[in-house]
Amino acid sequence: MRERKWEHVLACIWEDVESEESPLFDCVKIVHRALPELDFDDVDMEIELFGKRLSFPLIIAGMTGGHPKTGEINRKLARVARELEIGIGVGSQRAGVKDPEVRWTFEVVREEYPDGLVLANIGLPQLRENGPDLALEVVDMVDADALAVHVNVLQEAVQLEGEADAAGFVDVLAEVCETVDVPVVLKETGAGVSAEDAKLVRDIVDGIDVGGAGGTNWAVVEAVRSKAHGEIPLGYAFSDWGVPTAASILEVRSVVGNDLAIIGTGGVRTGMDVAKVLALGADCAGMALPVLRKVLAEGVRGCVRFLKSIAREVKIAMLMAGCSSVEEMSSVPIVV
Amino acid sequence: MRERKWEHVLACIWEDVESEESPLFDCVKIVHRALPELDFDDVDMEIELFGKRLSFPLIIAGMTGGHPKTGEINRKLARVARELEIGIGVGSQRAGVKDPEVRWTFEVVREEYPDGLVLANIGLPQLRENGPDLALEVVDMVDADALAVHVNVLQEAVQLEGEADAAGFVDVLAEVCETVDVPVVLKETGAGVSAEDAKLVRDIVDGIDVGGAGGTNWAVVEAVRSKAHGEIPLGYAFSDWGVPTAASILEVRSVVGNDLAIIGTGGVRTGMDVAKVLALGADCAGMALPVLRKVLAEGVRGCVRFLKSIAREVKIAMLMAGCSSVEEMSSVPIVV
Amino acid sequence: MRERKWEHVLACIWEDVESEESPLFDCVKIVHRALPELDFDDVDMEIELFGKRLSFPLIIAGMTGGHPKTGEINRKLARVARELEIGIGVGSQRAGVKDPEVRWTFEVVREEYPDGLVLANIGLPQLRENGPDLALEVVDMVDADALAVHVNVLQEAVQLEGEADAAGFVDVLAEVCETVDVPVVLKETGAGVSAEDAKLVRDIVDGIDVGGAGGTNWAVVEAVRSKAHGEIPLGYAFSDWGVPTAASILEVRSVVGNDLAIIGTGGVRTGMDVAKVLALGADCAGMALPVLRKVLAEGVRGCVRFLKSIAREVKIAMLMAGCSSVEEMSSVPIVV
Amino acid sequence: MRERKWEHVLACIWEDVESEESPLFDCVKIVHRALPELDFDDVDMEIELFGKRLSFPLIIAGMTGGHPKTGEINRKLARVARELEIGIGVGSQRAGVKDPEVRWTFEVVREEYPDGLVLANIGLPQLRENGPDLALEVVDMVDADALAVHVNVLQEAVQLEGEADAAGFVDVLAEVCETVDVPVVLKETGAGVSAEDAKLVRDIVDGIDVGGAGGTNWAVVEAVRSKAHGEIPLGYAFSDWGVPTAASILEVRSVVGNDLAIIGTGGVRTGMDVAKVLALGADCAGMALPVLRKVLAEGVRGCVRFLKSIAREVKIAMLMAGCSSVEEMSSVPIVV
Numbered sequence A, B, C, D: 001m002r003e004r005k006w007e008h009v010l011a012c013i014w015e016d017v018e019s020e021e022s023p024l025f026d027c028v029k030i031v032h033r034a035l036p037e038l039d040f041d042d043v044d045m046e047i048e049l050f051g052k053r054l055s056f057p058l059i060i061a062g063m064t065g066g067h068p069k070t071g072e073i074n075r076k077l078a079r080v081a082r083e084l085e086i087g088i089g090v091g092s093q094r095a096g097v098k099d100p101e102v103r104w105t106f107e108v109v110r111e112e113y114p115d116g117l118v119l120a121n122i123g124l125p126q127l128r129e130n131g132p133d134l135a136l137e138v139v140d141m142v143d144a145d146a147l148a149v150h151v152n153v154l155q156e157a158v159q160l161e162g163e164a165d166a167a168g169f170v171d172v173l174a175e176v177c178e179t180v181d182v183p184v185v186l187k188e189t190g191a192g193v194s195a196e197d198a199k200l201v202r203d204i205v206d207g208i209d210v211g212g213a214g215g216t217n218w219a220v221v222e223a224v225r226s227k228a229h230g231e232i233p234l235g236y237a238f239s240d241w242g243v244p245t246a247a248s249i250l251e252v253r254s255v256v257g258n259d260l261a262i263i264g265t266g267g268v269r270t271g272m273d274v275a276k277v278l279a280l281g282a283d284c285a286g287m288a289l290p291v292l293r294k295v296l297a298e299g300v301r302g303c304v305r306f307l308k309s310i311a312r313e314v315k316i317a318m319l320m321a322g323c324s325s326v327e328e329m330s331s332v333p334i335v336v
């Protein structure tokens, strides 16, 4: 399993693993204000999420851990998050539970970022298999502020060896929510959450990370791996599957109202995308692949520089939209 | 005539004979479910059609017979169908009736697949010419479970020597339905069935194979042959003619309700297309050209492998759509 | 002036003089009938127009005359028309009136086609200048069955030396209609007739040739000439100006009901285009540029062959649409 | 500051500084009239604006001044304007106020064009900083017929050293309007004015220059400069930001009715664009970049020739639309 984790990272860095379908941010335009009646310095990007303050509304979405090399990556990502005062998630902690030797590859995130927003991460299949106490364990491992419970049925289904048993997930989720003390986020990983899904969980969870289509696509990641192993790359057939991120945010918000936190992840690539995610109704954006690539190519400093320019882009877009707070962004006029 | 049949097969294998118009499957999206609440192993693709059980909802659409070489093709196709437990049709049996020497090229299908769903095939012009007893004869020839009565007015019209007399077809169809014991399917062959057509026959036939535009286009096939014979390839003018398969399924279903079986053929090329055909309201998909090409290029084993990966794609799509049965697929939310 | 006429012909033959805008026929689809309940041999393409019978609904739109070489072209076009029993128009007869030496270049059309539908042609500016008796003269010159009165304000406006005085045209038209005995057709020449225009003349004229945008564009023709003469090619700015033919037919038909004959000219290039022109509500199609190019490149025989294959295309489309007469074509279901 | 002004001019001349987004003129079509019932010579393009007569509805939008070389450019532009009897604006006069040595670079415009429509120009940040008397000073400097008060928040925000304080602008604008005697125009500079903005100022100003997106884009201009200086070219992220000119004119007109003058600037490149600007509801068009490039490349004579052919295009379009006056253009039927 360690190796598979590392293979995933390698595939994501070297291959084209993104959706054929766009996240549909290009269909959204924020209306320009010639007279925003606002000072750039008064634009406040801070938000509070799961009890922690973020200097701007971004989470480095959970990606890795479980292999020594990924421990070093997590360390770097945590330093980036700390320097920018943004949120960070770890990858699935299944390996950290099963294999004490790699536990540190997750713990390192909290060590590096003692006061920050850190999200634990575990999959619904593991929780069903091991019972809700596993949730307590992973939260504990990183002293998490919140727990991201991920689903990734598509990835499992396109793997020939995959399980792909998605039965009973809603009940498992309910049990987990009763068990842990921290807020729980249902997290898709690249195929999006539809309105129907949101209805099933709106009374159970505290937040939804839409993980929409248009960015990293796990069907494609598995296809790349299958090809490398000489197997039929079935996943390509699903390279355009899923609810695009922009559509998913709209669908989920329409179902959950303001009761739940929405994190808009999936194909977020620029500051303008972050601004659109907010304008569509998310509370915070999430970004995975570009952050991983940047930190590996240019280190902590390069990655910080990259995310700072993204932050500035968001701030400019907020100014030009006439919004002094992230909250106001959700009611900005947009053209779809 | 034997030669013409073989020419058709050759043209379809070697030339680009598909419609310039898409079947419009790309305009249809099945909505992803992050929480399908379903186990992959519980997804049941079985259907019953015309009294026979299919392991997944696909028919190898009727293509050939009448020339010794096509007899061997039919043998192989029947083995593919048997191995996968899917349906199979034969090509027009006109030759088999007129010329006892090639009768075996059709009979071979039933020999190879004794328990399977086999559809007999004959054209409306032949039935009008020879009377409804011809229908009994062709059904008998392959001990058919159902009879596909095809129309192909476009093909006949674009041939310079063609007859293209389409008068009185509805009455002929009615007579045939009264004569034979097995269910009768009206079968278009690549130009689609419109709502108007469906209204004419809904009280007469037991099923409609829409044979929509977007796949093999007979106007183009004839144009290819005309060119080879040094004649004006008139058919190209109709290379985008017809009701696209996706539209045709919607039109026909809206007219016939749930009283008739709908087979969605025409441009079905992937498992995702099969899934969309079901989501649009067909009971079963049909595929002709790609199966022919595969069985000739890679034999029975290659063709079985190909269709198995298609079946797996369909099953994954059903899982991701949250459907445990083919029937449920018809009420899945789609985005057009 | 003789030379200018010849320059126009040369420009039209050698240069790209067609609109950047499509006639929008590609936005129209005739619905296929799987069961047209009709024999190909019973499809009747004959129409009666302005007292003459046409074997299929096409007019060779008025183009030329006035230069000896164009006399020979007109002779050939008339032979084509006679052989196919379709309509034919001559080009503007202004030259034939002013210059008796070239009168024969128009008269030749009637000589070659004694019983056929021949349309005289003259421009509104000339009629305003010379009074309505000019109309009598041009009708008389070719013993015309109808008179096409053309407008071409765009062409005149983009010429630096052009007059472009379009004032009082409606009154002139009314006078002309009172003066001549034959039916009068208002004829645009490539920029289309809008609903507003149709309203102005519906109680005056007997027919409208929409001459819509999407085919030969006179602004471009003049631009080509300007460039050749070393002048600023102003016309290119208007290369996409005008009401596309498909839209123009719909607009005009909606205003004039069934009281007037509509001729659909402008960018008609295939039999399918002719069929669509009829389905949109025109009584007859018109074609200019392709006929000219064909007759010059391949002579009378080549041109006849070309138009025969177009006629066959129309007939096939009528069969597939389930129409046994041209009249029925106007109520065929279309998808826009 | 002198140097920055010159850098801007250089960037605009040599680099691609236009928006990635179109001004959307291509989405607008003016309906052709086959029978405009109008003489070309009777088409009157004259308008009156801010008390001055223009021979056709165009203003050379304010661009430059403040650097000796730009003084020569302004001299040439003024000569062009005088020869054509159109309006002209100067660039921001901030430099002219601060630095008496370059005052002449603005004054030259009025010297060259004593009777013409000249617009003064100053930014809202400068007015807020220096108080409304600055407005009197700049109006006085060019003996202006009107004062254009520009906003350019986007440009300021994408500059790392930029201020980008847009607070209190509406109040400043109100004060300025009470202070100066001449009409005041709120002038965007390439990102457009939205309906919301128009509502804020409709009771304050006398006109709005929409300065819409689709032409010169200041975010891109700054990005080009940043790159040249080795800085991060943040502006590219906003290369498609803003309300396209066509949309902005419609939005503003719907809010201000006929009470205010609307100038349609931003991506106007042809006479057809000017005609569309009028048809969309603007009183006058504005053009910046192409005029600058032309006058520098081909001098006063070349620029006059260029604008004359544009004027002729406008006049032809007016004729073909059946409009004898600019006012009528605003109620011409358009297809969006």
Ligand SMILES: Cc1cc2nc3c(=O)[nH]c(=O)nc-3n(C[C@H](O)[C@H](O)[C@H](O)COP(=O)(O)O)c2cc1C
Pocket: A008, A009, A012, A061, A062, A063, A064, A090, A091, A092, A121, A148, A150, A187, A188, A189, A190, A211, A214, A215, A216, A265, A266, A267, A268, A286, A287, A288, A289, A290, A292
């Ligand atoms: C290398 C890599 C590993 C990932 N591993 C996990 C994981 O273990 N758990 C999880 O919930 N999501 C995981 N994801 C999904 C991301 O959190 C995110 O939802 C997805 O990549 C879409 O965002 P993007 O388009 O910005 O990459 C991973 C993504 C990448 C690129």
Ligand SMILES: Cc1cc2nc3c(=O)[nH]c(=O)nc-3n(C[C@H](O)[C@H](O)[C@H](O)COP(=O)(O)O)c2cc1C
Pocket: B008, B009, B012, B061, B062, B063, B064, B090, B091, B092, B121, B148, B150, B187, B188, B189, B190, B211, B214, B215, B216, B265, B266, B267, B268, B286, B287, B288, B289, B290, B292
């Ligand atoms: C080589 C070939 C021969 C065919 N012959 C027949 C036939 O005899 N009878 C018939 O009903 N359809 C015939 N068809 C039509 C197919 O059944 C099917 O309707 C059509 O090819 C569209 O499906 P496709 O796009 O998957 O090829 C033939 C198709 C092919 C490719």
Ligand SMILES: Cc1cc2nc3c(=O)[nH]c(=O)nc-3n(C[C@H](O)[C@H](O)[C@H](O)COP(=O)(O)O)c2cc1C
Pocket: C008, C009, C012, C061, C062, C063, C064, C090, C091, C092, C121, C148, C150, C187, C188, C189, C190, C211, C214, C215, C216, C265, C266, C267, C268, C286, C287, C288, C289, C290, C292
């Ligand atoms: C060479 C040439 C000359 C033409 N001369 C005339 C003319 O004299 N009078 C007239 O009414 N239309 C004239 N037309 C216009 C045609 O009748 C027709 O309206 C126009 O070309 C659009 O049809 P098309 O796209 O099939 O060419 C001419 C067209 C061409 C190509």
Ligand SMILES: Cc1cc2nc3c(=O)[nH]c(=O)nc-3n(C[C@H](O)[C@H](O)[C@H](O)COP(=O)(O)O)c2cc1C
Pocket: D008, D009, D012, D061, D062, D063, D064, D090, D091, D092, D121, D148, D150, D187, D188, D189, D190, D211, D214, D215, D216, D265, D266, D267, D268, D286, D287, D288, D289, D290, D292
């Ligand atoms: C070189 C240059 C300098 C400009 N300087 C000013 C200025 O000082 N003040 C102002 O209001 N607008 C200025 N503008 C903006 C123009 O007035 C105009 O709004 C904008 O360029 C869009 O028009 P265009 O697409 O035709 O260039 C400038 C434009 C250019 C190209």
